[in-house]
Amino acid sequence: MTQHVDLLIIGAGPAGMAAALAAAPSAISIAIIDDNPLPGGQIWRDGPQARLSASARQMRARLQRHGNIQLHSASKVVAFAGTKRLLLENAEEGWVLAYDKLIVCTGARELLLPFPGWSLPGVTGAGALQALIKGGLPVAGERIVIAGSGPLLLAAAATAKKNGAEVVRIAEQASLGDVARFGAGLWRWPNKMIQALDLASGVYRTSAHVLAASGVDRLEAVRVQLGDRVHEIACDRLACGFGLVPNVEIATALGCRIEHRAIFVDQWQASSVADHYAAGECSGFGGSELALVEGRIAGLAALGQRAQARKLWPERKHWQNFADRLNRAFALNPALKKLAKPDTLVCRCEDVPYAELANHSSWTAAKLNTRCGMGACQGRICATAGQTLLGWEPPQLRPPFSPARIATLACLDEDVA
Template sequence: MTERRHLAVIGAGPAGLAATLAAARHGTRVTLVDAAPEAGGQFHRQPAAGLGARRPQALHHRWRGWQRLREGLDQYLAAGLVTHLREHHVWFVERRQQGLTVHALLGSAPERPVEVHADAVLLATGGHEQVLPFPGWTLPGVVTAGGAQAMLKGGLVLPGRTVVVAGTGPLLLPVATGLAAAGARVAALVESADPRAFWGRPAILTAQPAKLAEAVGYAAELLRHRVRTLVRATVVEAHGDERLTAVTVATLDTEGRVRPDTRRRIDCDTLAVGHGMLPHTDLAQGLGCRVDGVAVHVDDEQRTDVPGVWAAGEATGVGGAALALAEGHIAGRSAAARLSGAVPDPRGWAGAARSRAGLRRFGAALDEVCAPPAHWAELVTDDTVVCRCEEVTGGAVRRAVTELGAGDVRTVKLLTRAGMGWCQGRMCGTAVAGLAGCPRTAPGGPFARPVPLGVLARAGQDDEQHGRQHDMK
């Protein structure tokens, strides 16, 4: 066991699980590090065991795929080839002369520092939701679309009784249908894109029949639950004093601007809103990996440009669970081969590579069709809070540009403190860039999450005095 080369996989979603199983299957010892109490990531989030869910499969699609991943993980855990570190929040990956060290915090306050030493690291850190601001978006009762889904899947609770689901992107469909099936009244599904634009891409649609069948299934569920669907529409304002009571929606013209005299008010106690996903690149940036736009750059083997570091799944570009599985499989096999000293044979993952290529094309088309409205920033008033952590308004961001001469996001941040709070710009970065008229870049700092100074002071010191240490070498 001690002679086996060691791979640390960060993230136990579809990409991380696929990579773990592929690497373990080819003889590599794997430590799977994840922040959640159970494997599955956001896509396969499971209800807490204490809730006693009788039919958890009702909350998921692709349940059989999850069962295969779970059974495979259990098999390698029992064989001792995989170690699963649950509730370990990775904040930094350090390159050292003898390999790489994953720094994590275990549990909640008081958190314990943990170090995992490995020969290579595979980043399967997933993505996070993008929410663009509008008047009233900080009211209690306004949640992200993924947040509403997490409450239902993980806690078996509804975010509200009467819900509007709004924004853009494929996540809105399972959120709306899942909430409706669980007993919420979904007053409207408000999609700013026009899904009919996909019909102009017949080759991409016919190449992905499973995706087409999935969309048809969601459409049937929306009809069955009598969910009113508005396309080319957006939420322009959320109303309420102490909490949400209604939203105003309006239709959009072909340029993405609100059409005059189309506003309508919809009563609701919850708004689940999201405008697509963005990759988590913090750890990759901390390692010095190349980032193209907002995604980690990888080659055909899912290798980054930093030796010993692979990446797979949403971190390399948002494309859904099926793409994450394909990328994770390729990355795991590549890492296993190279750690054993062999040259990887691409024929071993030819099927996954074909799947990856087609799904990437589909994802690119989806990104184009479901892009946020081009003129969303016109809805942000000067009084609208843009950066929630530091309570910076849209007016403050605009004044930084027009009156103080800021020409990039970093200068806006220095002048207004937008992005200096707890989330370090992960929530507001896109909005600040859009209001400032600057290119969007991947947010991030030296660490992937806030870290107590005491942990930094102790990092690398003797483990017997400072927390648990998992040294697999």
């Protein structure tokens, strides 16, 4: 029942696809497992309202041409199943996959921070809104406020506008100086960004952040701090994301060292665990170009093709510089840590308000006494917020890594015993 592959790649975004394509010519057996219905990750998410770039379409086509790459879409990693074995699940079944080498390309998620009204229907993340629109959410004629931080706000605005929404405000928390220095310092501002900024002109504001969302059954208005003034904006949707958080949970469970909230990797994209590599946003942010080159290096290094991998170092260095600038420019304003009021829910799975958490000294104490983080997301939202707001170390993830059918977990029995 246990299957085996030479190389397992978790995540079919740019890094995972690049890793698979780099390793494919060696003819080893490769499996890519990805929890989305289609490959591409977040940036190349496909759907009825998505317009995939030519390069993304090409990569997908190349993946299909390699007979030694099996792509398991809509499948997720559920648990550690012993040394170099993982338990996987899709809509129909669970199974154990054994591997010799692993490349973790689990990407990043948005940093979502609690503020009054953030649990109202109509409020989503910023990248979330983009993903939902690509997946077919109609937004034509809707008034949308986009808030938070980073280039993702512009990308979300562009997708919303293309699909007929009226983006009434983009509130970037970073200062104009920081954003301008970021822009001016780039010798190559990605084309998409320029277009997005063009589209956003007139509504883009820096040193601006959300204060609260309001409405009865769903969002009706947003209060935004603009410099020293407070504006109330009537709207249908608020898309709010404060940057990215690397998805390190699976790597952590596999024993990989985490540094600065990302998977630590060396120059070969190797993690602290032998035969386990990481590439893309989960090992530090830098956008799709950095993810692509890291993926290629990881794919080659996993095969032992170090000479070829080394040739890609200068390219990686170039995109890392871009990433460093990005992270400096969009550092979070400490005022954002004070948005939650005593009755603002922090844990949305268990409906635990901020006031209940503030009585406790650590994540563990808060969890045991308030149920915070005991819900289905295993603290991915609230523990990440708690780390940012209160400086609490997030918990070690327990299996299953995300909710999984008990019938799937029972597969651990016959395969390991």
